[in-house]
Amino acid sequence: MKVELLELKENRVRFLLKGVSAAFANGIRRAALAEVPNLAIDEIALYDNTSVLFDEQLALRLGLVPITAEDPSVFSLPEECQCGGAGCPGCRLDFMVTVEGPGMVYSRDIKFTDPSVRPVVDTIPLVVLGEGEKVVIEGYATLGVARSHAKWNAGTLCGYKNLPKIEIGPECNGCGKCIAECARNILVLEAERIKVTDPLNCSLCKLCVRACETGAVKVEPVLDCFVLSIEGDGSVKARDMVWMATSEIRKRAEYLGNWLAEFA
Amino acid sequence: MIPVRCFSCGTVISGVWEEYRERIKSEPPGKVLDELGVERFCCRRMLLSHVEIVDTLRRYQ
Numbered sequence: 001m002k003v004e005l006l007e008l009k010e011n012r013v014r015f016l017l018k019g020v021s022a023a024f025a026n027g028i029r030r031a032a033l034a035e036v037p038n039l040a041i042d043e044i045a046l047y048d049n050t051s052v053l054f055d056e057q058l059a060l061r062l063g064l065v066p067i068t069a070e071d072p073s074v075f076s077l078p079e080e081c082q083c084g085g086a087g088c089p090g091c092r093l094d095f096m097v098t099v100e101g102p103g104m105v106y107s108r109d110i111k112f113t114d115p116s117v118r119p120v121v122d123t124i125p126l127v128v129l130g131e132g133e134k135v136v137i138e139g140y141a142t143l144g145v146a147r148s149h150a151k152w153n154a155g156t157l158c159g160y161k162n163l164p165k166i167e168i169g170p171e172c173n174g175c176g177k178c179i180a181e182c183a184r185n186i187l188v189l190e191a192e193r194i195k196v197t198d199p200l201n202c203s204l205c206k207l208c209v210r211a212c213e214t215g216a217v218k219v220e221p222v223l224d225c226f227v228l229s230i231e232g233d234g235s236v237k238a239r240d241m242v243w244m245a246t247s248e249i250r251k252r253a254e255y256l257g258n259w260l261a262e263f264a
Numbered sequence: 265m266i267p268v269r270c271f272s273c274g275t276v277i278s279g280v281w282e283e284y285r286e287r288i289k290s291e292p293p294g295k296v297l298d299e300l301g302v303e304r305f306c307c308r309r310m311l312l313s314h315v316e317i318v319d320t321l322r323r324y325q
Contacts, residue, residue, distance in 0.1 A: 052321045053265065064268035066276055107279075121279035124268055128318050130325075156274035157304075233269075233276055 006200065012231045013238040016163065018224065025160045025226040031245035032155040037077060037143045038235045039067040039093065039117070040151040041110075044139030051101075051127045051135055058135070061126050062097075063151040065107045066235040067141055069093075070116040077143045087140075093117050097137040101129025117141070120234035155241055157231040162221030164202035168194045172216035178208035200227060266314050272306035284311050 004016040017025055041062045046055050053061075069075065074090075076082075081091035095112045099105045107124035127135065144152035174192040186198045187208060194217070196202075208217045230245075232238050266281040280300040287296045297308050 052318050052325060057265075061265070061268050064276075104282075121276050123280075123282065124276065124278045125265060125281060127265060130322050150274070153274050156269075231275075233274065 006227070008239065011234050011238055012229070013242060014227065014229045015242075017160075017226045017228055020224065020226065022162075022226070025228060027249050028228060028242065028245055029158045029160055029230075031248050032158045032230050032241050033153070034147045034155075035145055035248040036154040036236055036241050036244045037072075037145050038152055038154040039069060039072065039075070039141050039143055040149075041065065041067070041095070041139055042142040042144070044137050046135075046137055048134050048136040050133045051105075051129050052133075053127050058127055058137075062110070062137070062139070063149075065110065065124055065126075066120040066233040067093075067110075067117060068120050068235045069114075072143070072236065075143050077145075089114075091142055092140040093142070094138070094140045097126075097135060099129065099135055101133040102131050104128050105135060112141070154232050154236045155230060155245075156233050158229065160226045160228045161204065162223060163225035163227055164199055164204050165220045165222050166196045166199050166202060166208075167218040167220075168196070169216040169218065171214040172212075173214055175213070177211040177213070178217050181207045181211040183207065265318055266316070267310060270304075270307040270310050273304060275304075275307050277302060277307050277310050281311065281314075285316075 001020050002018040004018070006016060007014040044059055044062060046058070049055055049058060051058070075093070076091050078085045078091045081088060083091065093112055093114055095110050097105065097109050097111070099109050105126040106122060107119040107126060108122035109126070110119055112118065129135065146153040172194055174189060174194065176189050178194060179187045179189060183205065184201050184203060186196060186201050188195050188197055202219065204219060204221055206219050209219050230238055230242055232241050236244070266278045268278045269275060270277050280302065284296055284300060293312060297311065302308050302311060
């Protein structure tokens, strides 16, 4: 297996995975989507809510706010915590929201008792308050995985495709029909010949193959090579997310191995 | 109120809502969305098609 990094940003990573099966690439995608633990507001107590939104709507909006910690590894999942899920500083992060109108309640108004924990985006409008309206909310955030609720979705858009292989044969007469057909604009005409500028951007739609009258254009997926694109909501860095997803797969594979060994 | 995340992909789009709402008064929405980094059409429709009704609702509180 070979890995080649294509793009690395805070929230997005794209890399090439060579010599693996589609099941393996899909495993990473699924683990990044559903198994990466991150923080989200779990339970709240509303002491006062005279805003236009119902309590439930406000609770939903709070839950969807992505929350990040400087070092998320110090916290543990409630079911794995040493307190046994009863609630301790290791698995519960208390917060308060106290805002009086008129004005907008933003995600930055969520004040955690732990100074290293904060919402990823400060400017999410939670609710707009009119004259004399007020919200007083207390609650806690916990670690969780997206398998149990979408609010813990650290990986937002994760996908993969086969590496496209585009070949231009000697039959090419430079008519340029494939250039007009390509939706991603990756083909150019250079000295009477078609040239591919960015094969990674190809969506394997094969419109160019259909447009070519001489049959010179060939587009094939490389079956054991994948372009993985992992994007997150900012609560976990994309780089860490791939790492956490793969460690989760490894943990499960080890568990399965040990379990099967009992029968051997 | 603008939904916190995009319905389809889950990206947080509400963080740019207020800036978007101010800027479309003088600029074309497509250009503003590009500059705010809202690139996919699932996220773009969240902002483009949103109608704010909380202020209307308040009258009937």
